[in-house]
Amino acid sequence: MALSEQRLIESPAFVTALRFLAVNLQGEFDGNPRLARMLASHQRWLLSQAGFALYLEYDPANPPSGLTAGRLKQMITEVNVASRNTVLNFLDQLLSYRFIRVAGDAHRRPRRFEATEISQQAMWKWLAANLAALDQIDAGDRFATYCATPALFRIVQPRVARLCIDDRRWREPPERVAIFLWTEAGGLVMDELIRRIEPGSEQAQGYDIGRVDARALAGHFMMSRTHLQRLLRKAVEIGCLAWHDDQKKTHLWLKKDYLEEYCRWQAVKFAILDTVFEEARHG
Numbered sequence: 001m002a003l004s005e006q007r008l009i010e011s012p013a014f015v016t017a018l019r020f021l022a023v024n025l026q027g028e029f030d031g032n033p034r035l036a037r038m039l040a041s042h043q044r045w046l047l048s049q050a051g052f053a054l055y056l057e058y059d060p061a062n063p064p065s066g067l068t069a070g071r072l073k074q075m076i077t078e079v080n081v082a083s084r085n086t087v088l089n090f091l092d093q094l095l096s097y098r099f100i101r102v103a104g105d106a107h108r109r110p111r112r113f114e115a116t117e118i119s120q121q122a123m124w125k126w127l128a129a130n131l132a133a134l135d136q137i138d139a140g141d142r143f144a145t146y147c148a149t150p151a152l153f154r155i156v157q158p159r160v161a162r163l164c165i166d167d168r169r170w171r172e173p174p175e176r177v178a179i180f181l182w183t184e185a186g187g188l189v190m191d192e193l194i195r196r197i198e199p200g201s202e203q204a205q206g207y208d209i210g211r212v213d214a215r216a217l218a219g220h221f222m223m224s225r226t227h228l229q230r231l232l233r234k235a236v237e238i239g240c241l242a243w244h245d246d247q248k249k250t251h252l253w254l255k256k257d258y259l260e261e262y263c264r265w266q267a268v269k270f271a272i273l274d275t276v277f278e279e280a281r282h283g
Contacts, residue, residue, distance in 0.1 A: 002274040003137060008267040015259065016199050017136040018266060022191040024129040028122070029188060033222060034097060035122055040188045040221075042173060042181040046081045046165055047072075047090050051100075052123050053158035055115050066103070068110040079165060094119075124153055127160075134274055142274075145281055155280045156273075163272045170268040176240050176258060177265050180231060185223040189231060192217065193241075193254055194262075205242060206253040213250075 008014050029036035039045050051067050054075065058066030073087045082090075091113070094100040103114040115123070131142040146152055164170045173181050180186035180193075196209035214232070218225040232252075235241045240258040244251035 002278040003134065003271060005264075005267040005271040008137065008270055009263055011137050013137045014263055014267070015197060017133040017270075018194050018263065019197055019199070020136050021129055021133040022194040024132070025126075025191050026188075026195060028125060028129075029221075032118070032122070035099060035118065036188070037185060037222065038094070038097075038099065039126075040185045041183060042178070042187065043082055043086075044090070045187070046171065047076060047087065048123075049157075049161035050075050050081075050165060051091075051094075051113075052115060052119070053161035055100075055113065056154050056158050058112070058114075064110075067100070067113045067115075070110055075165070079171060081165070081171065123157060127153065127157055130270070130273055131277065134270060142277060146277075149281070152277070152280050156276050159276045159280075160269075160273050163276065164269055167268060167272065170265070170272070173265050174261055176235075176238055177262055179234055179238070179240070183231060184227070185221050186231060188221045188223075189217070189228065190262075192221075197254065197259070202256060206255040207259065208244075209252050209254050211251050 003011075025036075029040075039048055051072055054065075054067040054071055064071070069088060069091055072091065073084050076082050076087050077084060091100070095102075095113075098116055099119045100113045101116055103112045128143060128146055131146050134140060135142050146156075172178075177190075180190040193209060197207045201207055212232070214229050215225050218228040221228075232241065236243060239255055242253040242255060243249050244253065
């Protein structure tokens with residue numbers, strides 16, 4: 001039986017699963033920073049998932065299908081995720097970094113794109129990491145089943161992408177979650193905050209996530225120090241984080257209610273993924 005949102009939220013292992021995922025995703029960033037930054041904001045996550053779903057759904061016997069600029073624009077703009085120009089700029093970036101390539105005749109219109117091997121591997125790993133995170137909650141065998149059944153990838157990813165994009169609760173994160181997720185490289189910062197949570201370390205002030213060296217962290221994530229400091233300052237102002245010492249501003253608490261809000265948002269995606277995966281593996 002798939003894990004529901006409520007079961008995920010109530011599980012004492014859910015934070016451990018989110019921490020597991022954050023550590024895994026940071027490892028992927030360290031392995032390929034340029035590609036990881038393409039997913040480091042929620043808007044880019046939605047664009048990437050949508051584009052990959054269209055790519056996997058290509059059926060030569062049923063035109064028009066596949067990833068084209070027009071089809072991606074329609075999918076994204078009809079739910080107000082991004083503007084037409086943002087979609088086109090995103091595709092141009094993917095092309096220039098060779099994360100996608102033109103399929104077939106480059107002079108034929110509309111041009112159809114396909115994911116390159118590095119992008120396919122990255123998306124496969126993203127799905128694998130999320131399934132392994134779910135296994136942390138109930139000691140399941142999703143990851144092992146996924147690895148042993150390659151066909152599941154082409155079934156699960158498009159369904160999960162479309163359901164997540166269609167669900168406004170996931171598509172539009174709560175305001176306090178969005179201050180990180182809806183900004184350039186903000187997803188990397190959020191993963192860093194979650195990675196620093198030690199299970200069972202909750203105190204009255206929240207979770208002690210230690211010293212934050214803004215210069216070093218910004219350099220690692222290839223973002224401006226000013227941008228990171230602005231993010232952290234805003235997060236403190238609206239109650240997501242708190243400084244141990246208002247004067248030095250070097251050590252941070254992650255507030256309990258903020259983590260709970262983030263967990264509720266993540267539970268939407270994980271519940272969708274688990275439902276789709278259970279249907280696919282038994283279907």
